Amino acid sequence: MAPTFQVSEFGRTFATRERGDALRRDLLKLAEGHDLAVVDFDGVMSVSYSFADEFVGKLCTEESLQVDLQNLSPRVREIVDRAVARRTHDQVAC
Amino acid sequence: MGSPHATGKCTRIILRPREAHAAFLGDLPLDPDLDQPIVVDASELVDCHPMFALRLRLFVDWHQAAGNVVRVVAPRDLRVAHQVADFRVGLGLPEGTVVGLPEPRGGRQALIGVRRLGTYHDVEDVSNEAMAILQEQSIAFAVWGEPVHMAMSELCDNARQHGRNSLGTYVAADQVGVETGEFRLAIGDLGIGIPEHIRACYPEWQDDTAAIVSALQRGVTGTGDPHRGNGFAEVVDDVNRVLVRAQSAVHIEIRSAKGGVVLDLLDGRVAPRPARVERARRGTWITYTVRTIRA
Numbered sequence: 001m002a003p004t005f006q007v008s009e010f011g012r013t014f015a016t017r018e019r020g021d022a023l024r025r026d027l028l029k030l031a032e033g034h035d036l037a038v039v040d041f042d043g044v045m046s047v048s049y050s051f052a053d054e055f056v057g058k059l060c061t062e063e064s065l066q067v068d069l070q071n072l073s074p075r076v077r078e079i080v081d082r083a084v085a086r087r088t089h090d091q092v093a094c
Numbered sequence: 095m096g097s098p099h100a101t102g103k104c105t106r107i108i109l110r111p112r113e114a115h116a117a118f119l120g121d122l123p124l125d126p127d128l129d130q131p132i133v134v135d136a137s138e139l140v141d142c143h144p145m146f147a148l149r150l151r152l153f154v155d156w157h158q159a160a161g162n163v164v165r166v167v168a169p170r171d172l173r174v175a176h177q178v179a180d181f182r183v184g185l186g187l188p189e190g191t192v193v194g195l196p197e198p199r200g201g202r203q204a205l206i207g208v209r210r211l212g213t214y215h216d217v218e219d220v221s222n223e224a225m226a227i228l229q230e231q232s233i234a235f236a237v238w239g240e241p242v243h244m245a246m247s248e249l250c251d252n253a254r255q256h257g258r259n260s261l262g263t264y265v266a267a268d269q270v271g272v273e274t275g276e277f278r279l280a281i282g283d284l285g286i287g288i289p290e291h292i293r294a295c296y297p298e299w300q301d302d303t304a305a306i307v308s309a310l311q312r313g314v315t316g317t318g319d320p321h322r323g324n325g326f327a328e329v330v331d332d333v334n335r336v337l338v339r340a341q342s343a344v345h346i347e348i349r350s351a352k353g354g355v356v357l358d359l360l361d362g363r364v365a366p367r368p369a370r371v372e373r374a375r376r377g378t379w380i381t382y383t384v385r386t387i388r389a
C-alpha cells in the first residue's frame with residue numbers, strides 16, 4: 001500500500017525553497033521501497049511558487065517516485081500546477 | 095542624509111526632515127572605524143517610511159555586530175516618534191513621553207515592525223503574518239493577502255539565499271490608512287546585490303540597471319539552475335491576477351548597487367523602467383506599494 005505523506009503535519013503555509021527541499025527529502029525517506037506515495041495537502045492554506053517547485057516540481061521531474069497529490073485547495077493547486085508545468089516545459093525545452 | 099561629523103569623541107549623523115519622506119535614504123555610513131559612539135540624530139524627522147525604519151535598524155545592527163556603540167536620538171515630533179517606535183527600530187521615546195495615550199497618527203501605522211529574517215522559518219512566519227493581517231483588514235486589503243504572501247516569500251527568500259550576508263534580510267510594512275487604501279512593504283539587505291549575483295552566470299551584463307531588468311525576466315538566475323529564476327515573474331503574475339478585482343495599482347521599486355528599476359502594475363502590462371540612482375548602494379532594497387483606486 002502506498003504511504004501517505006501528510007503535508008499539514010509540517011505546517012499550514014509554506015514559503016521557501018529550503019523548506020520544499022526539506023519536505024521532499026522527508027517524503028522520499030517515508031516512501032523508500034515504494035513506487036508510489038500519496039501526498040495529502042489537506043489543511044494547507046498557502047504555498048509559494050519556489051516551495052512548490054522545490055517540493056513537487058522536482059519530485060515530478062527528477063525522482064522515480066510517482067506521487068498522487070490529493071486535497072489541494074484551488075489556490076494551492078494553481079501554484080503547484082504552474083510549478084510542475086514549468087518544470088516539464090523546461091525539461092522538454094532542454 | 096546628513097553627512098557624518100567626527101567630533102573627536104563621537105560621530106554624529108543628522109537626518110534631515112525630507113529624508114524620511116523618501117523611500118530610500120542616502121547611504122548611512124558603514125565604515126567600521128567611525129569614532130565612537132555613533133549618534134544618529136533623528137530629532138528633526140517629520141515622517142517615517144517603512145524603508146527608512148528598515149535602513150535605520152540595519153545600520154544600527156550592522157554597527158553593533160561590528161562592536162560599535164550606536165545611539166539614536168528619537169524624533170521630537172511625538173507622532174513620528176510613535177511611528178518609529180511602532181516599527182520597533184529600538185529607539186527610546188523622548189524623555190517625558192507618556193506611552194499609551196492615543197496619538198494622532200494620520201491613519202498611518204506599522205503593520206509589521208522591522209524584522210530580521212535569519213532563517214527560512216523567519217521568512218515563513220513573516221509572510222504568514224502579512225497575509226493574516228491583510229485578510230483581517232477591510233475587503234479592499236483582504237484580496238491582497240495571498241499575493242503579498244507570495245511576494246514576501248519570494249523576495250525575502252531570494253534576498254536571504256543570494257545576499258550572502260550574515261545579517262540576513264530585513265522586512266517592514268505599514269498601511270497609510272484604511273481610508274486611503276494604501277499599504278507598503280519594504281525589504282532590504284546588505285548583501286552582494288542583484289547585479290553581482292546575476293553576473294555569476296552572465297558576466298557580460300555590466301550595467302547594473304540592465305542586469306536588474308534582466309534578472310526580473312522568467313528563467314534568468316545567477317544560480318546556474320535552468321529551472322530557477324521564476325519567482326519574481328510569479329510575484330508579478332499574482333499581482334496581475336487580482337489587480338482588476340481589487341481595483342488597485344501596484345508600484346515596485348528595486349535598487350541594488352548602481353542600478354534601479356521601477357515597475358508600475360496597473361492594467362496587466364509590465365514595463366520596467368530605470369529608476370534615478372544617484373550613487374552605488376550596498377545591498378538590495380525593494381519597496382512594494384499597493385494603492386486602491388477610488389472610483
